[in-house]
Amino acid sequence: MRLVIDYKKCLKSGQCSYLHSELITAGADGTPRVIIEQIEEHLRDAAEDAVDLCPSGAIALREDVEK
Amino acid sequence: MADTPTLSLEQLRGDLATFLANPYPTYSEMRDQSPVQMEFIPGGIVPGLDEPIKAWALMKYNDVYSALRDHDTFSSARNPFVEKGFFPQLVLIMDDPPRHTRFRRLVNKAFTLRRVESLEPWITSVANELLDEVGSEETDIVQSYTIPLPVRVIARLMGIPGDDFTTFKRWSDTFISSLISIPLEERMQNTMEMAEYFGKIAAARRTQGAEDLITALVEAEIDGESLQDWEILGFCILLLIAGNETTTNLVGNMLNILIDRPELWQRLREDRNLVEPVIEETLRYESPVQQLQRTTTRDVTISGVTIPANDLVAVFFGAANRDPQEFPNAEEFRLDCDLRNHVSFGAGIHYCLGAPLARAEAKITLNAFLDRFPIIEHGRTPALRQTQSPVVFGFERLPLVLRAKGH
Numbered sequence: 001m002r003l004v005i006d007y008k009k010c011l012k013s014g015q016c017s018y019l020h021s022e023l024i025t026a027g028a029d030g031t032p033r034v035i036i037e038q039i040e041e042h043l044r045d046a047a048e049d050a051v052d053l054c055p056s057g058a059i060a061l062r063e064d065v066e067k
Numbered sequence: 068m069a070d071t072p073t074l075s076l077e078q079l080r081g082d083l084a085t086f087l088a089n090p091y092p093t094y095s096e097m098r099d100q101s102p103v104q105m106e107f108i109p110g111g112i113v114p115g116l117d118e119p120i121k122a123w124a125l126m127k128y129n130d131v132y133s134a135l136r137d138h139d140t141f142s143s144a145r146n147p148f149v150e151k152g153f154f155p156q157l158v159l160i161m162d163d164p165p166r167h168t169r170f171r172r173l174v175n176k177a178f179t180l181r182r183v184e185s186l187e188p189w190i191t192s193v194a195n196e197l198l199d200e201v202g203s204e205e206t207d208i209v210q211s212y213t214i215p216l217p218v219r220v221i222a223r224l225m226g227i228p229g230d231d232f233t234t235f236k237r238w239s240d241t242f243i244s245s246l247i248s249i250p251l252e253e254r255m256q257n258t259m260e261m262a263e264y265f266g267k268i269a270a271a272r273r274t275q276g277a278e279d280l281i282t283a284l285v286e287a288e289i290d291g292e293s294l295q296d297w298e299i300l301g302f303c304i305l306l307l308i309a310g311n312e313t314t315t316n317l318v319g320n321m322l323n324i325l326i327d328r329p330e331l332w333q334r335l336r337e338d339r340n341l342v343e344p345v346i347e348e349t350l351r352y353e354s355p356v357q358q359l360q361r362t363t364t365r366d367v368t369i370s371g372v373t374i375p376a377n378d379l380v381a382v383f384f385g386a387a388n389r390d391p392q393e394f395p396n397a398e399e400f401r402l403d404c405d406l407r408n409h410v411s412f413g414a415g416i417h418y419c420l421g422a423p424l425a426r427a428e429a430k431i432t433l434n435a436f437l438d439r440f441p442i443i444e445h446g447r448t449p450a451l452r453q454t455q456s457p458v459v460f461g462f463e464r465l466p467l468v469l470r471a472k473g474h
Contacts, residue, residue: 052175
């Protein structure tokens with residue numbers, strides 16, 4: 001699974017980087033960035049929580065698509 | 068630094084009530100000078116508080132945004148009103164990490180966007196029940212709709228039984244009304260009653276759970292740790308304060324903006340894609356929460372001014388949202404710009420927990436009004452802005468005439 005941020009929806013609330021700093025960090029202007037994109041099993045719960053807590057619904061867990 | 072000039076809001080606007088009814092001209096005069104120290108609460112207004120309380124006003128968008136995101140320098144836990152015994156220490160909004168982090172993790176789950184979306188059908192039914200009772204005669208929409216909607220939603224979310232609803236409303240009113248209008252003893256008495264009531268409900272939900280927030284709170288666990296009774300009470304009080312009047316003001320401000328723009332009302336009726344932009348622009352243009360306070364934990368330089376450690380800082384969301392450096396044509400209500408950057412819900416770790424719920428209530432309201440009323444107009448009785456609280460911006464009275472189809 002891949003953790004992704006939809007920047008069109010992101011309102012830079014800062015909740016993801018605050019509560020899941022192991023997965024997401026925020027730049028000086030508040031824009032979040034995923035630091036671990038490939039979500040292994042042991043990070044699955046944390047990633048799902050990050051998806052859930054975003055107040056703007058901007059974070060998603062996607063199935064990997066082989067290129 | 069003893070000679071730092073202190074601005075008084077009365078000096079700028081003549082009197083405090085005029086400022087509170089429309090703070091925007093003052094913001095535009097003061098913004099360039101900010102940060103500037105001002106008399107936050109003049110002496111002698113609050114019973115028992117003789118000395119004025121001063122605060123540094125932050126009014127530029129960049130300063131406000133930076134302060135909100137720098138929670139190490141700008142503490143929420145330290146508050147002079149709490150230290151002087153004028154206000155109870157609220158959970159979350161008066162917490163810093165690590166306590167804030169633990170608590171926020173626990174309560175986030177009750178307020179996720181997904182959970183709010185699942186509540187939308189019953190919020191819609193509450194909205195429609197309230198509107199069914201509004202006739203085609205003039206109505207004060209504050210009393211008939213914008214107050215009852217969020218109170219009912221929060222009460223139902225919390226699991227307050229219908230019979231207790233009136234008491235709940237009275238507690239809520241007493242608690243959120245200004246420090247000025249209700250004596251301290253009455254507020255304390257009120258808080259004790261509330262504590263006892265929520266204590267009983269929490270105990271009952273521990274024995275038998277229900278589909279409500281208090282059950283979620285008594286059952287919530289992180290790393291094997293659960294919430295204590297006082298924390299649950301604290302959270303219930305927070306919901307009363309943060310969840311009711313704010314939404315009342317958002318909805319009232321939005322309706323008022325639209326009454327004055329009949330062309331926009333017609334466009335909205337034809338194109339509901341504009342509903343969400345209208346809500347976001349309302350939030351920016353007339354922020355329901357105008358300011359909150361922080362206390363500095365160290366000396367900090369902002370826009371060239373050094374604010375010493377341990378000083379109170381008033382972070383003005385309302386002023387930041389009209390900063391022309393951030394928002395071109397900031398003094399106009401416009402839908403043709405980036406609507407995402409307002410700070411009406413704050414930013415960073417304290418970002419409003421209820422933002423998805425507030426947005427949902429505003430969206431449901433606007434859609435319900437658009438469905439029912441081809442025309443909305445001001446009533447004959449003049450509207451009246453609230454002038455009691457320096458924190459919020461909204462209407463005490465907003466008389467409307469709602470013209471339903473076929474009238």
